[in-house]
Amino acid sequence: QVQLVESGGGLVQAGNSLRLSCAASGRTFSSYVMGWFRQAPGKEREFVAAISGSGLSTDYADSVKDRFTVSRDNAKNTVYLQMNSLKPEDTAVYYCASGRDFWRARRPDAYDYWGQGTQVTVSS
Numbered sequence: 001q002v003q004l005v006e007s008g009g010g011l012v013q014a015g016n017s018l019r020l021s022c023a024a025s026g027r028t029f030s031s032y033v034m035g036w037f038r039q040a041p042g043k044e045r046e047f048v049a050a051i052s053g054s055g056l057s058t059d060y061a062d063s064v065k066d067r068f069t070v071s072r073d074n075a076k077n078t079v080y081l082q083m084n085s086l087k088p089e090d091t092a093v094y095y096c097a098s099g100r101d102f103w104r105a106r107r108p109d110a111y112d113y114w115g116q117g118t119q120v121t122v123s124s
Contacts, residue, residue, distance in 0.1 A: 002026035002113040004096050009118030012086055016122075020081040022096030022115055030054070030074040033099045035111055036081045038092035038120075048094070049081060050105035059105055064090075086122045093117040 008020040022034065035050040049070040050059045058070050069082040079096060097111035104110040 002098060004098060004113055004115035006094065006096050006115045006118040009094060009120045011121045011123065014087055014122055014124050016086055017082070017084045018086065018120060020083065020094055020096075020118060020120075022079045022081075024077045024079070024098060027098070027113075029072075029077040033102045033105050033110070034070075034072060034079040035097045035099060035105050036070060036079075036094060037097060037108060038090075038094045039117075040092040043092075045095070045108055047106040047108075050102065051079060052102045057102055059102075061106075083120070086120075088122045088124045091120060091122050093119050 003025045006022045036048040039045040051070045067085045072079040095117045096115045098113045099111035
């Protein structure tokens with residue numbers, strides 16, 4: 001059974017940083033694309049970032065490009081999201097997900113397993 005467990009969320013002031021982690025188990029981690037999505041209250045879940053199984057390819061939403069960095073450590077079965085220069089509009093529940101196709105990594109339906117989410121709140 002595949003499990004994804006996020007951690008690292010919290011309350012921070014605007015301009016500060018947080019690093020989210022997502023620990024995976026139950027499948028060959030390096031074979032799968034990992035994505036980060038977020039959902040704010042009253043809004044749809046939106047794509048944030050994705051990384052290929054090898055870690056050589058990444059993709060970012062325009063809203064986070066140049067502020068967020070996705071990375072992975074396949075030896076530790078963990079994917080990270082480093083979030084710098086946080087803004088109040090980054091406030092959301094952040095989810096990691098595991099899927100197969102990097103070419104459609106921006107789409108939630110590309111992923112077959114999801115974590116439970118971690119809350120990120122950015123105060124102004």
